[in-house]
Amino acid sequence: MNTSSIKLKLLLARVQKGDPEAYADIYELYIDRIYRFIFFKVSNHEEAEDLAAEVFLKTWQYLIQPESKVNNLNALLYQTARNCVIDFYRQNNKRELLPGDETLSRIEDKRQQKLLIEIEAGIELEKIEKHISKLKDEYREILILKYLEELSNDEIAKVLEKSAGAVRVLSHRALKILKDIINASEEI
Amino acid sequence: MHLKKSDRETIKKIKLLNQITPRKEWKDSFRALLISEIKKDACRKEKISLIQYTGIFIESFRLKLFQPAVSILLVMVLFLSSSFIVNAAFYSMPGDNLYDLKIALEKAQITITFDEGKKAELRMDFASNRIKEFEKIADLSTPLEQQQAVAVVTKKFKEDVRSINEHIFDLDQKKMPVFSLAKKVDAKAAEMAKNLTANRTKLSPTIIDQVEKAIDEAVLSAEDASDSAFKIAINSYDEEENISDDEVSLMIQTRIEKIEEEIKDIKDERADAVKERIENAKARLSENNLRGAADDLDLAQEIIDSMAEDETTENQEQDQVSLITPTTTINIGQVLGEATSTVENAVETTQILIEIK
Numbered sequence: 001m002n003t004s005s006i007k008l009k010l011l012l013a014r015v016q017k018g019d020p021e022a023y024a025d026i027y028e029l030y031i032d033r034i035y036r037f038i039f040f041k042v043s044n045h046e047e048a049e050d051l052a053a054e055v056f057l058k059t060w061q062y063l064i065q066p067e068s069k070v071n072n073l074n075a076l077l078y079q080t081a082r083n084c085v086i087d088f089y090r091q092n093n094k095r096e097l098l099p100g101d102e103t104l105s106r107i108e109d110k111r112q113q114k115l116l117i118e119i120e121a122g123i124e125l126e127k128i129e130k131h132i133s134k135l136k137d138e139y140r141e142i143l144i145l146k147y148l149e150e151l152s153n154d155e156i157a158k159v160l161e162k163s164a165g166a167v168r169v170l171s172h173r174a175l176k177i178l179k180d181i182i183n184a185s186e187e188i
Numbered sequence: 189m190h191l192k193k194s195d196r197e198t199i200k201k202i203k204l205l206n207q208i209t210p211r212k213e214w215k216d217s218f219r220a221l222l223i224s225e226i227k228k229d230a231c232r233k234e235k236i237s238l239i240q241y242t243g244i245f246i247e248s249f250r251l252k253l254f255q256p257a258v259s260i261l262l263v264m265v266l267f268l269s270s271s272f273i274v275n276a277a278f279y280s281m282p283g284d285n286l287y288d289l290k291i292a293l294e295k296a297q298i299t300i301t302f303d304e305g306k307k308a309e310l311r312m313d314f315a316s317n318r319i320k321e322f323e324k325i326a327d328l329s330t331p332l333e334q335q336q337a338v339a340v341v342t343k344k345f346k347e348d349v350r351s352i353n354e355h356i357f358d359l360d361q362k363k364m365p366v367f368s369l370a371k372k373v374d375a376k377a378a379e380m381a382k383n384l385t386a387n388r389t390k391l392s393p394t395i396i397d398q399v400e401k402a403i404d405e406a407v408l409s410a411e412d413a414s415d416s417a418f419k420i421a422i423n424s425y426d427e428e429e430n431i432s433d434d435e436v437s438l439m440i441q442t443r444i445e446k447i448e449e450e451i452k453d454i455k456d457e458r459a460d461a462v463k464e465r466i467e468n469a470k471a472r473l474s475e476n477n478l479r480g481a482a483d484d485l486d487l488a489q490e491i492i493d494s495m496a497e498d499e500t501t502e503n504q505e506q507d508q509v510s511l512i513t514p515t516t517t518i519n520i521g522q523v524l525g526e527a528t529s530t531v532e533n534a535v536e537t538t539q540i541l542i543e544i545k
Contacts, residue, residue, distance in 0.1 A: 020226045027219055035210040046279075049214050053222075060226050128201045129208075147202045179198045 012073050015063050023060055026073065031056070033149050034081050040144055041085045041137065051088055055081045074151055075158035082141075082159060131181045139174035146171045281321055282340035283333060291344065304359060308369050311352045312376050315410075318345035319383050326390035334392050338399040342406040345384075349377065349409045353416055360420050367431050370421035371439060374414050378446060381410035415489060418443060422482040436478050443485050444469055450492060458495050462488045 008029075014022035034055055039048040059080050062068055070076050132140055145151045145159060146167075153171075157164045191199070280286040294314045301307045318341050325337045352373055359366045384407045391399065418439065425436050444466055451459045469484035 018229070020223055023226055024219065024223050027222060031215055031219075032209045036205070036208055039208060040205075045211070049210055049218070052210065053218050056218075056222055057225065060222075060229070064229060124201065125204045125207055128204050132202070132205070143202055144205070147199045148205055175195055175198055178202075179194060182198065182201065 008073055012063075012070060015060075016068070016070070018064055023063075027056055030077055034077055037078060037081050037144060037149065038085055040132070040140060042088065043133070047088070051081070051084045054084050058084070072155060072158060075155045078145065078149075078151070078155075078159040127185070128182075131178060131185065134181055135174065135178060138170065139177060142167065142171050143174050143178060147175075281324060281328070282337040287340075304355070304364065305369055308352060308355045308359075309372070311348055311355060312373065315345060315348040315352065315380060316376070318342075318348060319380050319387075322384060323387050323390075326387070326392075331392040331395045335395045335398055338391070338395070339402055342399075342402040345380075345406050346409045349380075349413045352377075353413050356417060356420055360423070363427075365424070365428055367421050367424035367428050370417040370424060371435065373417035374421060374439060375442070377410045377414035377417060378442075381407045381414065384410065418482075419486070422479070426479065433476065433478060437473060437476075440469065440473055440478060440481050440485065444473075447485065447488055447492065454495075456495065458491050462491050465491070 011022045011026055015026065031052065035048055035052045038051045038055070039045065042048055042051065055077065059077055062076070062080075063070060132143065135143070141160065142156065145156045146153075151159070153164045153167045156162075156167045156171075160167065162170070280290050294310075294317070298307055298310055298314075301310055321337070321341045322345070325334050325341065328334045328337055356366060356370055356373060359369070384403060388396075388399075388403050421439060422436070425431050447462065447466060451462050465484045465488035469481040469488070472478075472480035472484060
């Protein structure tokens with residue numbers, strides 16, 4: 001993430017003092033990422049919206065507790081998102097990500113849709129989404145966090161409750177498997 | 189960490205997924221909701237506590253309503269971070285966890301509304317919610333979900349429409365001013381009937397047979413509501429003051445167009461009778477004889493209703509005929525055969541008796 005860590009720390013400090021505007025800034029910085037992270041787990045835009053909303057509300061409630069100690073907002077938000085998805089699966093008895101939905105229909109802005117249809121990247125997007133959906137959740141999660149959301153290994157370790165070493169190994173393994181899937185599909 | 193070229197290419201593809209983002213409208217609307225929610229927390233910290241506030245809230249409503257159940261429901265809404273849950277419930281569909289809460293909240297709103305006119309308008313809004321839900325049923329993923337949702341939505345819709353009918357009827361009986369409300373109900377109910385008819389075609393074809401009856405009944409209930417409201421409006425025109433002729437003319441004109449549309453492709457001598465009534469209505473309308481025009485429309489509607497009833501009866505009879513199975517035919521044949529044999533025996537017996545005699 002490109003936003004300076006100082007800016008985030010300042011925002012966090014203001015939020016912990018109960019500043020709603022600071023939290024609104026955090027929302028703007030993170031909403032797309034949290035939504036995306038959840039979306040790749042639940043594969044449904046309405047559910048992703050609901051869960052993303054829940055993440056921001058829960059995070060606020062946590063941050064304004066006097067006893068809360070947060071050093072890393074990135075990790076907190078993704079951890080909360082992950083927990084919300086786990087609870088969601090438990091309550092709804094649902095399986096995890098199902099492949100196959102039309103990617104382009106999820107990109108709501110019609111102008112974006114048209115543009116993507118017109119350029120090759122649109123087709124590539126659909127392909128990569130299909131490929132990534134074939135991975136098991138653990139691998140998919142780590143690739144999204146590391147390469148899409150650009151979290152550090154330490155941050156990912158906090159989110160996934162693993163060691164940084166395990167994250168390194170897993171991300172390497174996940175990338176290899178994804179590469180194999182892509183190569184296999186290109187050979188067909 | 190040094191990455192191989194192939195790894196870099198794979199990572200580049202992963203980054204394409206950045207294009208998946210939430211809907212702008214949702215993002216913006218949730219942002220506003222989030223800020224309003226978190227500002228309440230900021231305010232509550234400084235002023236009276238939530239518990240004190242809730243206590244005052246319950247007490248004032250209990251005195252007015254004498255309905256603890258409603259108070260409890262409203263308190264539940266407050267304690268459940270109110271706006272978020274309420275908004276989530278608003279978008280819920282039959283089968284969702286929050287749908288029952290959505291319906292309960294609608295009922296609670298009616299209970300705590302004291303103005304009769306506003307109550308009826310709320311009921312119209314809730315019937316419209318059913319139409320919006322019906323429109324979204326086609327987006328449900330499986331035919332079974334669609335079928336179940338249609339059953340729930342059409343049943344609730346008929347209940348809502350019945351409540352509206354009863355409400356307007358009550359107001360009319362109490363001689364309260366009802367023209368304005370009846371006019372809205374007439375227009376709105378007709379529109380809802382049209383929407384139901386239009387949206388049924390979007391449902392999965394595999395379930396149409398199973399849900400057709402429920403949808404037909406819902407459409408009919410909306411049309412009946414529109415017809416009743418129209419009659420009540422015309423009666424009020426006679427009794428209330430300050431109702432403009434133009435408003436009533438427009439209602440009558442709209443109804444004329446609706447009936448013409450309904451019968452345009454029907455080839456039946458009764459349809460000709462309807463057309464005749466319509467022409468009469470148009471003539472009286474042009475003479476500003478609004479009561480007369482409305483009476484002609486009433487008669488036209490009665491003819492249409494009887495045509496519809498006859499068609500239903502015919503369909504039911506056809507269904508019954510198709511239930512007669514080949515087994516029944518064979519049984520008749522057997523019975524006839526037995527009867528013939530009995531007659532033959534009787535003739536033979538008679539001949540023997542004659543011979544003996």
